[in-house]
Structures are given as C-alpha cells and as structure tokens.
Amino acid sequence: MKTKLLPKLLLPLLALACGVAPASLAASDGDTPLRHVVSLDGAWQIAEGGMEQPPAAAFSRTVPVPGLVDMARPAFDNPGPPVADRRQFPQKDPKRDAFWYRRAFTLDGPVPPAATLKIGKAMFGARVFLNGRQLGDHAPSFTPALLDARAALKPGENEIVVRVGADRDAVRPAVPDGFDFEKSRYIPGIFDSVQLILSGAPRIANVQVAPDIAGGRAKIRVYASAPGAPVSLEIREWKSRRVVATAAGQLDASGESDFVLPIENTRLWSPADPFLYEATVRTAGDEFTARFGMREFYFDKKTGRPFLNGKPHYLRGSNITLYRFFEDPARGDLPWDKDWVRALHRRARDMHWEALRYCIGFPPEFWYDIADEEGILIQDEFPIWYLRKDWPAALQTPQLVREYSEWMRERWNHPCVVIWDASNETASSQTGPAIEQVRSLDLSDRPWDNSWSPTFRPGDVFESHPYHFGNRPPRVNFRLAGLANADSAPWKKDWDKSVCGQGVIINEYAWLWLNRDGAPTTLTEKLYQNLLGPGSTTAQRFRLYARWLAADTEFWRSRRTAAGVLHFTMLGYDRPDGQTSDHWLDIASLKWEPEFYKHVRDAFAPIGVALDAWEETYPPGLTRDFPCVIINDTDAPHSGTLAIRLRRDGKVLAEETRAVVVKSFETGRETFELTLPKTNGPCEVEAVLLGTPSGDIRSVRDFIVHPLIPAAVPPLK
Known part of the structure; x- marks a missing residue:
C-alpha cells in the first residue's frame, strides 16, 4: 500500500x-x-x-x-x-x-x-x-x-x-x-x-549501481535493513524513459542486498556519447532512483595505461579550483547558476578537454550531474593540501575513513567520477590506511590517487606536477630551449618502487600564470622579467604564455609517458596578490583570452601535432631539421596531410606538405628540412595537420635567426 x-x-x-x-x-x-x-x-x-x-x-x-x-x-x-x-x-x-x-x-x-x-x-x-x-x-x-x-x-x-x-x-x-x-x-x-x-517503510538508505559492460548488465546493491521485505527494481533510459530491465526479489538480513539486471543492447557512457540510465528500487513504502552510466575506467595493472570501456583513453583536460573561486570578487552567484556551470563545462569540451580535476575541493552536487550529461571524466579531489611536513597531528585515519565513506556514498553512481583523489600534494601516513579501509565500498573499484604518499595497489594512479618554468632551483632561468633535453618521466627518480603498474597523471605543469588583466602573478613576476625583459606589454605576456603553455602541453602529450595531461587551471581566482590564475577575460560570459584559446586549444586536440623543435635561436642560412610528432588519441587510425611553413613578418618563406598515417592511440614522427634566412631577425615555424575532425591543428615555435650564441641573444619579445 x-x-x-x-x-x-x-x-x-x-x-x-x-x-x-x-x-x-x-x-x-x-x-x-x-x-x-x-x-x-x-x-x-x-x-x-x-x-x-x-x-x-x-x-x-x-x-x-x-x-x-x-x-x-x-x-x-x-x-x-x-x-x-x-x-x-x-x-x-x-x-x-x-x-x-x-x-x-x-x-x-x-x-x-x-x-x-x-x-x-x-x-x-x-x-x-x-x-x-x-x-x-x-x-x-x-x-x-x-x-x-x-x-x-x-x-x-x-x-x-x-x-x-x-x-x-x-x-x-x-x-x-x-x-x-x-x-x-x-x-x-x-x-x-x-x-x-x-x-514510508521499509526505507531505502542508498543504492549503488556497478556496471558490467562485458556482461551487458548492472549490479545493483540496495542498502536497506528490512530482512525478507519484497523489493522491485527497474532500469530506464534516462531521457527516453524507456524501461530496459526489471526484476523483483527480497531484501536480506545483512542490510546490503545485491541484484543483477541484464540490459539489452547496452549503450555505453563515454565523452563521445554520455548516455545515461536510471535505476529505481522500490519497497512497499519507499523508492530510490539512482542515475548511472554503463562505464568502466581503469589503469592497466602492468603498464599504467588508461582504459575507458576496454579501450585506451588518454586523459586531456584541466583543473577547477572552485574553493579559490569562492573568494574571487567576480564570483557572485555563478557557482550555483546551473546555466553558467553547464556553459563552463561546455567551454571545457570546446577546448578538447574531456577530463577535469575538481581540485582541492568538491563543488555542489549538481556539478557532477552536469559532468555526467556533458561527458567529462572527473578526478575528484578531497580538500586536503599539507605538503610534506604540515600535516596536523590531530587529523587521524578514523576521521578520514568517516569522511571518505560519506564522500563515496554520495558520488559512487556518477559515471563522470573515475578517480578518487585523497589529497593534493601531501605526504601523510594517515591517508593510505584510510583508503584501504574504504576502497571496498566502491563496487566499481575505481582507482585511487594518494598524492605524494605511496599508493598500495597496481591499477592506482599518482599525480605528478613537473613545473618546467619555475623560478626555484633547478629551474631558474629555464626557457623553452630546455625542453630539448628535458626528462620525459621525471617522477621516476623518486617513485620507481611506487609506479610499477600505476598510472601517472600530470595535472599541473608549466608555471607561467598571468592574472586576467595580463599582469604577472606573485609567482611569475621575476619569470616574465627574465623572459621578456623589463617593461613588457600585456600583449607580449599573453602571447608568450599561450605559445609556451601550448608547447609544454605538446611536449608532455607527445612523450606518452603519462596517462593524462591536465592544464592548471581552468577556473581559479583573480587577485593582485595571487599566486595562480585562469584565462578568462570575462568570467560571467566565459570569454577566453584569445591567444590562450588559439594556441592551447590546438595543443589538446585529440588528433594533434607537436613540433619537436625547441631552440630559440638558429644561425642564419643553414638547413635544419624540424621534427614533428603526430598524436592520435582516437580509436581509429588517422590518415591526413601534414604541412610545415616557415614565416617572417607574416610572409611564407618555405612550405612543404606530406601524407601521414598514425595508428589509433599511438604517435608518429615526420621530419622536415628547412633552410633558414640568411638575414638576422625573428621567424616562426608552424606545423599544421590539415582537415582533421577538429579542423586544422597547429603547433608553432618562435625563434630568432642570429649568429650569436643563445645566451647572448636579447629576450624574445
């Protein structure tokens, strides 16, 4: 009744x-x-x-x-x-x-x-x-x-x-x-x-749905204490409301009752097709509806390679630091405006970003609903950041177990959530034991990230923050030319014993931040003085930021040593005494800074190109190699045309094209020879993949033709 x-x-x-x-x-x-x-x-x-x-x-x-x-x-x-x-x-x-x-x-x-x-x-x-x-x-x-x-x-x-x-x-x-x-x-x-x-009663406390895509079925666990009580279950397509599976049974005495429902013609959830279902469980007096997607995500336990629904899936994306945005003067009610939040996530997809880290804090729950619907993979990071020595002694494992459990129960049905992230940049003896106590709560067995503390199982992941351009040793005066000899997996120096069978996500890198008005942040003021000299203009800084950030992105993507590359950051704060910032000219209308959008968007294209050429000065008149790496993140081979162009003052000095083929989920390499001008001055070399599914995709390098050694050349402006 x-x-x-x-x-x-x-x-x-x-x-x-x-x-x-x-x-x-x-x-x-x-x-x-x-x-x-x-x-x-x-x-x-x-x-x-x-x-x-x-x-x-x-x-x-x-x-x-x-x-x-x-x-x-x-x-x-x-x-x-x-x-x-x-x-x-x-x-x-x-x-x-x-x-x-x-x-x-x-x-x-x-x-x-x-x-x-x-x-x-x-x-x-x-x-x-x-x-x-x-x-x-x-x-x-x-x-x-x-x-x-x-x-x-x-x-x-x-x-x-x-x-x-x-x-x-x-x-x-x-x-x-x-x-x-x-x-x-x-x-x-x-x-x-x-x-x-x-x-009414019996009351259902919670429901968890675990997809089994190989079996074309969903395991549903019902959390209710009513032994012997009858229960009915149904699964519908979320949008069409079409019923695709039904079942009936009884609740058992444990308070956790499991049911398996086959789903005919299962449609998988992915960024390309974020298809959603709903499971509804009913007792005589209660019903609980959980929205979910048929999605499985894991890191290979031997190689650390990421897999989505059984296929390799490298992560491309950014970060959202919402709790920092909470203090932004322009924030207003934007974080609770569903239209604005949806537009924010769609801006991410337009940047070719399919993954986001909700960094150092959880947004309101409807953000996850939107990520489900827009097809974005979320690394969900608990708001803990204490570095290596600042962990509060009073914060112990039992409290973390309580909060990690509450977090997982709230979020375990979201297909967007693919990684539980216990903390940011933190070394602690408390988080690891807490992870091991709560891990089994998740029937989907998502991987865990334990930051700077060791993870405990193959198939987990850790985050690396290889900042190339910082002002602190050993990166003082690091320039783009340094990428020619940069370590493609610097985390292995300290993590050899931990990384075996675990994925690596680069979710912070570069260290080139500017405030929204183009002024350097407190962390980059000296950096831009070193790179551009005193008195640089806003336009010069925005241009260098965009091109070097794009180049650093291309470096990491083309090396294929990490399972994911996530830029930092899509949403932060903007304040004169701030350390980092984002790229918006207008936060309310979500208008990007144009140079960032032009260059960094191409650097994240699913079928992309990276000029593997990093020198900032070349002697005049010589013929030089310009290698190009073609990156294919898709599940189909790519056949297309790659062009390379040498320019000065907007005029094309040399151009060559050739056909290229790159296997799915792999990279390819092509090398062009270009003869440089005999006269000194600035030049630009551009590699272009023509006519990809995302349009023409470019990789650009600036350099100066000059007979002097690089150290003697004036800053590049």
Whole structure:
C-alpha cells in the first residue's frame, strides 16, 4: 500500500516581509510517489553569534541557500575575513564565532514513517535543530549531513535552524578544514542543497549501481535493513524513459542486498556519447532512483595505461579550483547558476578537454550531474593540501575513513567520477590506511590517487606536477630551449618502487600564470622579467604564455609517458596578490583570452601535432631539421596531410606538405628540412595537420635567426 505524503513548503513570515516569494512544490504525475524529496533551497534568514546559543537578536537578514554568507542582505561586516598569513593554519574571525540559518516549512498531513534531513555541504561544520530539538552535529564541511528528522518533525508549521562555524577554527585541527596555501579568504556557508526526504517503510538508505559492460548488465546493491521485505527494481533510459530491465526479489538480513539486471543492447557512457540510465528500487513504502552510466575506467595493472570501456583513453583536460573561486570578487552567484556551470563545462569540451580535476575541493552536487550529461571524466579531489611536513597531528585515519565513506556514498553512481583523489600534494601516513579501509565500498573499484604518499595497489594512479618554468632551483632561468633535453618521466627518480603498474597523471605543469588583466602573478613576476625583459606589454605576456603553455602541453602529450595531461587551471581566482590564475577575460560570459584559446586549444586536440623543435635561436642560412610528432588519441587510425611553413613578418618563406598515417592511440614522427634566412631577425615555424575532425591543428615555435650564441641573444619579445 502506498503512503500518500503531500508536504507543502512555505517561507517564514519574516522572509515574506523582506520581499521573498514563497516556494511551491510541483505536482507529481500519476500516482503519488513513495518518496518525496522536498527542496529547502531558497531564501533563509541568517544572523551572526556564538557557537552554543542562537543569537538573541532578530534574524534581520536573508541569504540564499545554497550559497555563502557574503551573499547575505543586508551584508555582514567582512565575513570570512582575509587571513593575516596564508601559511598559518589557525584562522579566527574576530567578529563572530558562528552564523545561524533559519527557515520554516509546512508539512500537510501526518508525519511519515521516515524523514531524513540532508544538508549537502556546509562550511564549517553544521549543528542542526528542528523545532527546537537538536538533530545532531556534522563536523565535516565537504560531505553531506544525513540526520533523522522524524522524531522532531510535526504536522503543520516546522522550523529548522542550522549553525555553521564562522571560520576554519570551528572544526580544525581534527577535521579537514579546506586549508589551501593560496587562499586568503575562507567564506562559510551552506553551499550545497538542503532537502527533506520523506518516505514510508521499509526505507531505502542508498543504492549503488556497478556496471558490467562485458556482461551487458548492472549490479545493483540496495542498502536497506528490512530482512525478507519484497523489493522491485527497474532500469530506464534516462531521457527516453524507456524501461530496459526489471526484476523483483527480497531484501536480506545483512542490510546490503545485491541484484543483477541484464540490459539489452547496452549503450555505453563515454565523452563521445554520455548516455545515461536510471535505476529505481522500490519497497512497499519507499523508492530510490539512482542515475548511472554503463562505464568502466581503469589503469592497466602492468603498464599504467588508461582504459575507458576496454579501450585506451588518454586523459586531456584541466583543473577547477572552485574553493579559490569562492573568494574571487567576480564570483557572485555563478557557482550555483546551473546555466553558467553547464556553459563552463561546455567551454571545457570546446577546448578538447574531456577530463577535469575538481581540485582541492568538491563543488555542489549538481556539478557532477552536469559532468555526467556533458561527458567529462572527473578526478575528484578531497580538500586536503599539507605538503610534506604540515600535516596536523590531530587529523587521524578514523576521521578520514568517516569522511571518505560519506564522500563515496554520495558520488559512487556518477559515471563522470573515475578517480578518487585523497589529497593534493601531501605526504601523510594517515591517508593510505584510510583508503584501504574504504576502497571496498566502491563496487566499481575505481582507482585511487594518494598524492605524494605511496599508493598500495597496481591499477592506482599518482599525480605528478613537473613545473618546467619555475623560478626555484633547478629551474631558474629555464626557457623553452630546455625542453630539448628535458626528462620525459621525471617522477621516476623518486617513485620507481611506487609506479610499477600505476598510472601517472600530470595535472599541473608549466608555471607561467598571468592574472586576467595580463599582469604577472606573485609567482611569475621575476619569470616574465627574465623572459621578456623589463617593461613588457600585456600583449607580449599573453602571447608568450599561450605559445609556451601550448608547447609544454605538446611536449608532455607527445612523450606518452603519462596517462593524462591536465592544464592548471581552468577556473581559479583573480587577485593582485595571487599566486595562480585562469584565462578568462570575462568570467560571467566565459570569454577566453584569445591567444590562450588559439594556441592551447590546438595543443589538446585529440588528433594533434607537436613540433619537436625547441631552440630559440638558429644561425642564419643553414638547413635544419624540424621534427614533428603526430598524436592520435582516437580509436581509429588517422590518415591526413601534414604541412610545415616557415614565416617572417607574416610572409611564407618555405612550405612543404606530406601524407601521414598514425595508428589509433599511438604517435608518429615526420621530419622536415628547412633552410633558414640568411638575414638576422625573428621567424616562426608552424606545423599544421590539415582537415582533421577538429579542423586544422597547429603547433608553432618562435625563434630568432642570429649568429650569436643563445645566451647572448636579447629576450624574445
């Protein structure tokens, strides 16, 4: 028998007095569903105060949920204030200890047998009250709080109050707090959705779907404690709603019941075809729907080569550092604007990026829905970054196990998530044991990245950050010419024992950042003085950045020593005292800096070319070899035409073309001879793959014809 539950959500009178429109629930189609997921997103009231008691003063401000407290109106005085020292771990807001959120809603009808309040993510920690009764504390800031609300819920008017810490000190040092050596502000808030989940019994706590593409079937694990209770299952195509599989059975006594459903004419999920299914599991009083894709991803346990759905699949992509963007003055409500977030991911695909690392922090959950739909592979990185010596002694494995478990349960059905990443640039004795305790939770057995700590199994992956152009030894005054003799696998010097059978992802490299206005960052100011001399122009810096970043990308892709090359970074912050930045001219409209788009986009083309020529000066009048590497990341051989052109002042001085063939997932090499001008001056050599599926794809090198040795040549402008 279906239990009919018809909750109705209303905003408090005070919020109405502030001009906030009441929320409404859409009517369901057909029979009343067994489960109602009631969104509590929207305008909440907010006040500041202490940690223990709600503020005595009236809640005179409103704030959007999800969002951050700096979005409150009227605004608070300096919430999430800038830290005095970015490298110091304690961080206290001197004006308040906590922020208190409040809103009301109305439940029409009786209290259902099961009611769970879900707070997607709340910095920093959450203490939750319903109708004056404390439901519980949830210290983690980056995983969902799931709290039993039934005993406190009542028919009619209900009030929910959530306290969040005003700063990282509210949870640190025994709980991950999102510390980041680059961040200057840590702005708190409920930054993911809040839901009230209502159902009958037996209640389904969770569902996990594990694809078996070879068998054309899906394994479904149902998490519910109701031994012997009947259960029905069905799988539909997500868009068409066509039913493709059904089954029925009983729940067992373990609380974890497994079912296998064959799917006829299985359609696989991939970046080229992000096809999605839905699995719905029903008991007599509850139903749980999980969207998933028929997708398998792994690293070969002998070679470390990446495979997607049984075929090699090298990763090309970038990074999103959303928690850094949270402090960007231009941020506004963009991270919660679904149209903007979808456009952001589509800009990634337009750059030929099929992979993203959500770097040092998880975005709101709907970002993963969009990545599923747009066909993007996600390396999902837990917000921990402590380098080699700064790990807080109070943060121990049991806390990591708790938070890693919550993270995995929230995200395990997303086909976009292909790598669990335990931390960024961190050496710790705590993360590895935590990984081993939670690894078995994932029926899809995704690979793990344990940063600078050893991984424990073949088939895992580690991230390498081979920055060529940094100002610190041994890279002082490193120039493009240095790539001629650069190590194509520098990580092996320190990781020989660890890398056996594990993949390597380069997800940071280059070290050439500019702010959005073209000014160097604090990490690159001396670099650009060395490369371009004093008084360089914005146009000169943007041009060098784009061409050298493209060249460095081509270097790593053409060497085929890494399973993936991910540029850093697609989305960050823009501030005068910042260390890194992104490439947007206009963040709201997602307008790229043109030189970056022109050169770096080609460097990531699935069928690409890399001029394996790096010198910045050549003697005049000589004939020189210009090798070209053709890169094929696709599952079909490529036959086409490769051209090479020598230019000066826009005029073509020499040109040659030849037919080329490159096997699928392989590289090929062609070498051209060009005779250089007899007169001194700047030149450009360009290799072009003509008429690829992505259009004409170029690789460009600038150089100077000059009789002097390279060290005596003026900086290239």
